[in-house]
Amino acid sequence: xxxxxxxxxxxxxxxxxxxxxxxxxxxxxxxxxxxxxxxxxxxxxxxxxxxxxxxxxxxxxxxxxxxxxxxxxxxxxxxxxxxxxxxxxxxxxxxxxxxxxxxxxxxxxxxxxxxxxxxxxxxxxxxxxxxxxxxxxxxxxxxxxxxxxxxxxxxxxxxxxxxxxxxxxxxxxxxxxxxxxxxxxxxxxxxxxxxxxxxxxxxxxxxxxxxxxxxxxxxxxxxxxxxxxxxxxxxxxxxxxxxxxxxxxxxxxxxxxxxxxxxxxxxxxxxxxxxxxxxxxxxxxxxxxxxxxxxxxxxxxxxxxxxxxxxxxxxxxxxxxxxxxxxxxxxxxxxxxxxxxxxxxxxxxxxxxxxxxxxxxxxxxxxxxxxxxxxxxxxxxxxxxxxxxxxxxxxxxxxxxxxxxxxxxxxxxxxxxxxxx
Numbered sequence: 001x002x003x004x005x006x007x008x009x010x011x012x013x014x015x016x017x018x019x020x021x022x023x024x025x026x027x028x029x030x031x032x033x034x035x036x037x038x039x040x041x042x043x044x045x046x047x048x049x050x051x052x053x054x055x056x057x058x059x060x061x062x063x064x065x066x067x068x069x070x071x072x073x074x075x076x077x078x079x080x081x082x083x084x085x086x087x088x089x090x091x092x093x094x095x096x097x098x099x100x101x102x103x104x105x106x107x108x109x110x111x112x113x114x115x116x117x118x119x120x121x122x123x124x125x126x127x128x129x130x131x132x133x134x135x136x137x138x139x140x141x142x143x144x145x146x147x148x149x150x151x152x153x154x155x156x157x158x159x160x161x162x163x164x165x166x167x168x169x170x171x172x173x174x175x176x177x178x179x180x181x182x183x184x185x186x187x188x189x190x191x192x193x194x195x196x197x198x199x200x201x202x203x204x205x206x207x208x209x210x211x212x213x214x215x216x217x218x219x220x221x222x223x224x225x226x227x228x229x230x231x232x233x234x235x236x237x238x239x240x241x242x243x244x245x246x247x248x249x250x251x252x253x254x255x256x257x258x259x260x261x262x263x264x265x266x267x268x269x270x271x272x273x274x275x276x277x278x279x280x281x282x283x284x285x286x287x288x289x290x291x292x293x294x295x296x297x298x299x300x301x302x303x304x305x306x307x308x309x310x311x312x313x314x315x316x317x318x319x320x321x322x323x324x325x326x327x328x329x330x331x332x333x334x335x336x337x338x339x340x341x342x343x344x345x346x347x348x349x350x351x352x353x354x355x356x357x358x359x360x361x362x363x364x365x366x367x368x369x370x371x372x373x374x375x376x377x378x379x380x381x382x383x384x385x386x387x388x389x390x391x392x393x394x395x396x397x398x399x400x401x402x403x404x405x406x407x408x409x410x411x412x413x414x415x416x417x418x419x420x421x
Contacts, residue, residue: 017154017287019294020219020230024122024257026149029110029250030239032102032142033133040136044085044096047075060087062132071132083109091116092129102141108133109146118218126250143250145242150261151234152291153202153219161185161201161229168285171269173197190269194238197269202232233291235264261295328352 035041043060051058057074064070073087073094080086082105083095090113097107116125130140162185163178173191179200180186187200203224206212216222224230237260245263247253253260271288274281284292329352357367 017156017231017290019290020153020155020221021215022152022294022296023150024117024148025114025151025234026147026236027112027117027122027125027145028147029112029126030106030144030146031108031110031133031140032106033108034102034139034141035100036137036139038100040138041085041096041098041100043136044075044087047087048077048079048085051075051077057088062136064128064132064135066131067128069128071129081109094129094133106144114212115214118214122254144248145239145250145253147236147238148242148253148260149234149236150257150264150295151232152295153215154231154233154287154291155224155228156231156287158227158229161231166199166271168271168273168275169269170272170275170282171197172267173269195241195264195268196236197264198232198234198236200232200234202230205232235261237264258295262292265292265295324356328356 047058047060051074055077057076060073060075062071062073071089071091073089073092076086076088078086079095081095082097084098085096087094087096092113093111095109097105099107101107110129112125112129116128119125120128126143130143134140166176166188169176169190171190173196175190175192177189178185179188181204185201186204187198190197190199202215206215219230242253245256245260247256247260265288271285272282273285274283326349329349360367
């Protein structure tokens with residue numbers, strides 16, 4: 001008598017994952033750009049110097065008339081990785097080299113943020129930044145993918161998310177790292193450098209790190225059942241593996257997103273029975289077949305994401321502010337000042353906040369200036385920026401007319417004078 005199961009009994013994990021979303025979660029582009037004049041480089045240089053002088057990133061915006069929209073950035077006081085200027089925003093980050101025409105390396109590098117890709121879809125996310133750059137006197141010669149992250153979010157039973165899930169891993173990668181929190185598995189990283197895969201608890205990551213609560217809109221749900229987990233399967237491919245797959249331009253990449261996913265999930269990484277045995281004796285597990293065969297490629301855009309992202313940021317900052325006021329109230333009581341037990345109310349905490357303002361030692365003018373600097377950092381303050389641009393107009397230099405909001409008649413007058421082109 002034996003307790004071993006019969007040879008034909010199916011012992012694979014009883015997973016029946018539901019695919020919630022799939023698509024491109026991150027995209028970096030290298031561009032060869034021909035600049036028609038020095039206009040935009042001079043503007044970047046002016047903003048960079050202003051950022052260095054003030055010690056704060058300097059706000060700027062670029063219009064996209066075709067979408068009746070604008071992109072908001074701050075200019076950093078430094079460059080990096082061979083690029084002279086860097087502008088960063090919630091939707092994109094862009095690095096600019098000083099060359100007016102591309103040489104041996106790309107002269108513009110773009111990072112398209114996750115929020116932008118899910119909000120607009122990959123096609124429009126690329127189109128928006130390209131139109132923005134073309135609007136500031138550039139000609140785009142070539143666009144190449146530098147890095148692309150493909151992902152899928154699947155809903156699985158909570159009880160199945162543990163180390164046993166990965167015991168049947170078959171991969172060309174040797175490096176595997178497991179991540180836990182309070183002895184509970186949170187993620188697994190397979191591979192390194194140019195090609196890698198991460199499988200992790202997406203809800204836990206949202207709650208503790210990214211705070212991207214708008215992903216619930218992408219999933220089409222307001223909450224995840226207590227008995228389930230949302231697992232993100234995410235592959236990161238850099239330039240070298242993309243070239244090995246015959247991908248040179250972004251057009252090549254967009255045509256075969258499904259094929260890239262197929263290579264990652266059918267060639268580079270699989271979960272099969274009988275690991276270590278000949279491939280004819282292995283069978284791909286059912287849950288991984290779901291991952292292999294349900295990649296959408298280009299996800300449907302979710303317009304509501306931006307508003308949700310802003311509200312999430314406001315909520316996070318408000319929670320931090322309230323927490324600090326509560327902590328200050330507790331410390332105030334601990335050190336023997338006027339007891340606050342009778343005042344633990346909204347009105348009482350407002351008094352504590354006012355006391356905090358007094359304890360800070362900042363005058364009303366200093367507080368106002370600090371708020372304005374923060375507003376500038378968040379793309380709302382533009383007083384100094386406008387002043388600098390008006391000064392450039394007076395001196396006959398190119399200026400950022402879009403941000404100034406100059407009246408059309410005056411704009412045409414400046415155009416006739418040759419100040420703007």
